[in-house]
Amino acid sequence: MLFDTRKSILQEIRDEELSARGIRLLVKRDDLIHPEVSGNKWRKLRYIVEHFKQSRNERMLTFGGAYSNHLLATASVCHQLKIPAIGIVRGEELSAKANPVLTRCRELGMHLHFVTRDEYALRGMKEYHEELILEFPNSYIVPEGGANYYGMIGCQELINELPAFDHLFVAQGTAATSCGLLLGIHAQQLHVVPSIKQYDSKKEMSLLFSKSGFEMDLIEELLNSVCVHGDYHFGGYAKVTDELIDFIDDCEKKYQLPLDKVYTSKAFYGLMQEIKQPTYNHSTIVFLHTGGLFLSH
Numbered sequence: 001m002l003f004d005t006r007k008s009i010l011q012e013i014r015d016e017e018l019s020a021r022g023i024r025l026l027v028k029r030d031d032l033i034h035p036e037v038s039g040n041k042w043r044k045l046r047y048i049v050e051h052f053k054q055s056r057n058e059r060m061l062t063f064g065g066a067y068s069n070h071l072l073a074t075a076s077v078c079h080q081l082k083i084p085a086i087g088i089v090r091g092e093e094l095s096a097k098a099n100p101v102l103t104r105c106r107e108l109g110m111h112l113h114f115v116t117r118d119e120y121a122l123r124g125m126k127e128y129h130e131e132l133i134l135e136f137p138n139s140y141i142v143p144e145g146g147a148n149y150y151g152m153i154g155c156q157e158l159i160n161e162l163p164a165f166d167h168l169f170v171a172q173g174t175a176a177t178s179c180g181l182l183l184g185i186h187a188q189q190l191h192v193v194p195s196i197k198q199y200d201s202k203k204e205m206s207l208l209f210s211k212s213g214f215e216m217d218l219i220e221e222l223l224n225s226v227c228v229h230g231d232y233h234f235g236g237y238a239k240v241t242d243e244l245i246d247f248i249d250d251c252e253k254k255y256q257l258p259l260d261k262v263y264t265s266k267a268f269y270g271l272m273q274e275i276k277q278p279t280y281n282h283s284t285i286v287f288l289h290t291g292g293l294f295l296s297h
């Protein structure tokens, strides 16, 4: 069954220091849902696919960078559902041979269309979408990262799979996952760790909510439950340092927890730093492992 999330288990992190402080740390392993569909992309595509089917379009068209987990997820889901897929890829100099992500997208039958960075910058514009539809008729356009209302709603459902908790930590790219989680939580705190430098988390979340038709009052109220930890990007998007690589190795050895370099290692590092504060004593903390391990398999 497609969109089955039963493989996403809760892994308890066993650490003496944490248990001495009465902290229970659980990892929601969405990375285990599927080997090539990054966990949160799987959840985001669920209702995007439903809406696509209702729209009676013939193909799905979306956008991504050279290593986009979202492109790969879309290619994989469309392959399984026999939906023709088009990927608009940033970088006219690239080809499907450029890296294993693009190669796999092509193998899964996605048509890759490489564009310049200037053209890619138009990916959110209505006029550009109209041009794309002239070139690729009957296309259903999915925003980069699956970041729209349907994507959010798919992520909201994840909350039903969690036990009682106090804090939920998640990495941020487009903010669609964090917005969805925020819609699902009740009295808990949502901690967001952006992977992008100088990323205004609350502004991005607010924009996505307002594009989805939420009223400003409600958005402000929702955002009160968000705690932003903006200093764990390690120099910027997709940048790595030796310290980060060591941290990834340690987590694998100490906790049998595999982390990716772009999102989950940075967010989990942020969590491990932040929870040193005594305010986290005697609480249950959940870390959402959003996946991203395709290149590590």
Ligand SMILES: *Cc1c(COP(=O)(O)O)cnc(C)c1O
Pocket (backbone or CB within 6 Å): 038, 040, 041, 069, 070, 145, 147, 171, 172, 173, 174, 175, 176, 177, 178, 260, 263, 264, 290, 291, 292, 293
């Ligand atoms: C895409 C992605 C994210 C970011 O999710 P957003 O909904 O765009 O904020 C986080 N982690 C992984 C592994 C991803 O692939």
